[in-house]
Amino acid sequence: MTFFLLVFGLSLxxxxxxxxxxxxxxxxxxxxxxxxxxxxxxxxxxxxxDDGRDGVVRVLRRSLDLSRIDxxxxxxxxxxxxxxxxxxxxxxxxxxxxxxPGPQVAWGAVPGMLAMVILAALAxxxxxxxxxxxxxxxxxxxxQAAALIGVVTGVWHVVPLLEVGRSVGWTAWQVLxxxxxxxxxxxxxxxxxxxxxxxxxxxxxxxxxxxLFPNQGSHYDPRVVGLITVAVAILVSVVWGPKTMTRRRDTxxxxxxx
Numbered sequence: 090m091t092f093f094l095l096v097f098g099l100s101l102x103x104x105x106x107x108x109x110x111x112x113x114x115x116x117x118x119x120x121x122x123x124x125x126x127x128x129x130x131x132x133x134x135x136x137x138x139d140d141g142r143d144g145v146v147r148v149l150r151r152s153l154d155l156s157r158i159d160x161x162x163x164x165x166x167x168x169x170x171x172x173x174x175x176x177x178x179x180x181x182x183x184x185x186x187x188x189x190p191g192p193q194v195a196w197g198a199v200p201g202m203l204a205m206v207i208l209a210a211l212a213x214x215x216x217x218x219x220x221x222x223x224x225x226x227x228x229x230x231x232x233q234a235a236a237l238i239g240v241v242t243g244v245w246h247v248v249p250l251l252e253v254g255r256s257v258g259w260t261a262w263q264v265l266x267x268x269x270x271x272x273x274x275x276x277x278x279x280x281x282x283x284x285x286x287x288x289x290x291x292x293x294x295x296x297x298x299x300x301l302f303p304n305q306g307s308h309y310d311p312r313v314v315g316l317i318t319v320a321v322a323i324l325v326s327v328v329w330g331p332k333t334m335t336r337r338r339d340t341x342x343x344x345x346x347x
Contacts, residue, residue: 128216157282175298210292232331235275239268266315
């Protein structure tokens with residue numbers, strides 16, 4: 090709980106500045122989205138308080154931990170799960186004859202956007218996955234931990250969404266989508282050897298998919314995407330089980346020991 094409160098406390102000044110300046114870093118991404126640095130900042134501060142320099146090093150060392158992934162198959166959902174959901178949403182919207190423009194991708198801007206979203210996702214996941222998820226799973230099931238973090242991260246995104254003019258209804262659907270996506274991120278994280286980098290890459294693919302959804306997110310519909318994400322999260326929880334969301338009994342113990 091201290092971690093969550095600290096994240097919100099650190100985010101508050103950015104929400105205030107973002108609300109005053111009305112600047113967008115990317116279409117639909119307000120200045121207050123710089124709050125992505127708050128989860129890793131909170132994790133570093135609390136780790137320093139508990140374990141000093143060694144604690145900080147442990148947090149930051151997780152930035153490049155792909156070596157934890159002992160089953161290469163998990164690179165597939167790491168990179169393709171979230172884009173797959175976006176493609177399914179696009180196809181469903183086409184099937185329902187919802188208004189959609191033809192895709193227009195500024196490919197020259199993609200490398201810079203990728204670098205930005207990967208760094209942002211890493212800053213978030215060092216906190217949400219590397220710090221909070223591991224600690225919560227000591228005392229609750231993986232699904233419970235994912236649901237709790239999903240609620241927190243969903244609410245955490247409300248202010249930036251409202252600052253770019255999203256309606257209350259749109260925001261509510263997106264909060265649901267964010268919460269369901271957290272279940273999938275915890276699923277990937279646990280099965281990828283508790284790799285923060287894997288969680289961050291999966292998280293980054295969410296934002297890339299949204300920005301590339303025709304066009305620059307202009308026709309992104311959280312109702313469609315959210316319902317598909319919820320359905321996939323339910324399927325994963327049932328098939329892999331809510332306790333660890335893995336099929337290996339030693340996964341939680343190995344992750345916590347690490």
